[in-house]
Amino acid sequence: MLIVFITGCIFHQAVSSELKKLALPSSSSKEQFLNRTLEFLKITGSEELYDATIKMILDSHSTALGPFKTKLEQLLAECCSYSSLKYELAKIYMQEFTLNDINRMIRFYSTPVGKKLTRKQSVLMVKAKELGERKMREQLPKLQAMIGEESNKFGYIE
Numbered sequence: 001m002l003i004v005f006i007t008g009c010i011f012h013q014a015v016s017s018e019l020k021k022l023a024l025p026s027s028s029s030k031e032q033f034l035n036r037t038l039e040f041l042k043i044t045g046s047e048e049l050y051d052a053t054i055k056m057i058l059d060s061h062s063t064a065l066g067p068f069k070t071k072l073e074q075l076l077a078e079c080c081s082y083s084s085l086k087y088e089l090a091k092i093y094m095q096e097f098t099l100n101d102i103n104r105m106i107r108f109y110s111t112p113v114g115k116k117l118t119r120k121q122s123v124l125m126v127k128a129k130e131l132g133e134r135k136m137r138e139q140l141p142k143l144q145a146m147i148g149e150e151s152n153k154f155g156y157i158e
Contacts, residue, residue, distance in 0.1 A: 033099045037090040038069045040102050045118045046089070047082040052122045054080065056129065 026153045041047070054076055062069050078084070093102070135145075 029099075033089075033094055033102070034090055036099060037093050037097075037101050038086065040093070040109070041086065041090060041105050041113075043106055043118070045121060047086070049121050049125070050082040050085075050089075053125065056126065057089065060129075 058065070058069060058073060058076075065072060082089075097105070109118060
């Protein structure tokens with residue numbers, strides 16, 4: 001009976017050890033996953049797109065920011081630049097995608113159409129922003145009327 005118990009314990013320990021290896025990638029495979037994810041971010045032009053997005057947001061609010069725009073740009077450059085966040089961004093991708101997914105995306109973005117998509121991302125982003133702004137301008141009278149109606153319900157004066 002003791003032999004059966006000891007054998008069972010050894011078997012359980014061996015199986016648990018192997019399952020842990022499967023569930024938790026080794027540090028070298030984690031490093032490979034991180035490196036491939038960073039490569040994916042580089043291939044897709046994430047740094048340029050990220051920095052362009054921050055600039056676009058700041059530029060679109062430059063009037064409201066007034067004299068604080070320069071200080072905000074400096075702060076964002078220190079704490080929120082792509083280079084200061086790239087490892088955290090990579091970890092986000094690593095939570096959402098597998099190494100196999102990342103490898104497949106790298107293959108796609110290395111193709112001519114993938115490279116074209118990367119080049120066009122900032123153009124598409126600007127055009128989508130302009131589309132949204134245009135649609136909001138078109139709907140502004142309707143929005144103002146809705147706000148006026150709601151204000152009247154609550155006793156606010158226009």
